[in-house]
Amino acid sequence: MLQSRRKSISVDVWGVIVWGDNTVVIQSMTNTPTRDTQATTDQIIELADAGSQIVRITINDDASAEAVPEIFALMKKRGCSVPIVGDFHYNGHILLEKYPQMAKLIAKYRINPGNVGKGERQDENFFKIIDCAIKYNKPVRIGVNGGSLDEELLSKNMDENSKLTEPLSAEEVYVNTMVESGVISAQKAVERWLPKEKIIISVKLSHLQSMVDAYQKISGLCEYPLHLGLTEAGGNMKGIVSSSAALAILLQQGIGDTIRVSLTPEIWSPRSKEVEVCKNLLQSLWLKSFSPQVVSCPGCGRTSSDKFQFLAKYIEDQIKKHLPKWKQKYTGFEDIHIAVMGCIVNGIGEARNADIGIFIPGDFENPTLQIYVKWERYMEIKSKTIGEVGKIFFKEIETYLDTNFQK
């Protein structure tokens, strides 16, 4: 069972509220050079249109810091107001002080405590970023990352661990250091007078079990909202599966207030695919609904026909095409389930359990093709091509929406 959400402090990211009682916020990150204002704006809009509620851009040099006002102007011209987060590494303290307009425009600062500086410089640089956040009333994300963990803190912890009679494994020390880095950094920010309502934490790692462990630990040690992500998850199938597995474990336990799925880009694959993965994940967990779900069977030897596959694809495509129109016309329809099944074995049951379902008889099966609506056999279809069946079934879906979800 889905556990109740962990309570966290509410953080306002330019109108997007990140906290435990709110629905999980989806975010993403551009991969364009920020100095290329046109390409970056295009990608921000692509991600926002796909459903990303917050978009992060890298601000790593003078050119990218200087580009921010123009990106905002281009976004405004195109009617996009998604909150933009600045991702800073190594020189964030310099850029935020040098480019006040940029510091004022962006909605949140991402700080990596592992690369703000070494020795005395670490606190000095960290506080410069925190001071900017206070000055411009911005929230920050303390984004600890396994690939750039604070080396001094890690080697101190490794040394101490080696002196124990029963030392922990290196992996455990690593995870504990990630958690410690996040908690200590947040504490330092608060001691510097950054309000607690301005802090979000992440402890991203690329190793699934360690990442889950880190988030589980930190979730019990603080009340800050948690940004979940499996870093360097990989490309396409691997990245989708491992990110979904990691995030699902935590979300199921009520941990996580905002999520990002990081996928290695594939040629011709839109950047917004990472947003689609987040949406599918949240919908599969029943945490948020974006679009009617199509339940379709995988097919098997009981049916040699590919008709149900064609039908399932047709219905999925039609839903995608009609979704913007439906959003204007209907309310609450995103939760419905539509079944498209290949034979009577599970077909009748799934068609019945769905809000509206259809099953196509398998090889040598007698029952004709039937549509069910809310447990009731609603319609029998005879002597039609699969193209005609698709149109009839889709019309029935729209009738169902008209009857039940009109605004």
Ligand code: SF4
């Ligand atoms: S519903 Fe029928 S065709 Fe589809 S997987 Fe099950 S047994 Fe096979």
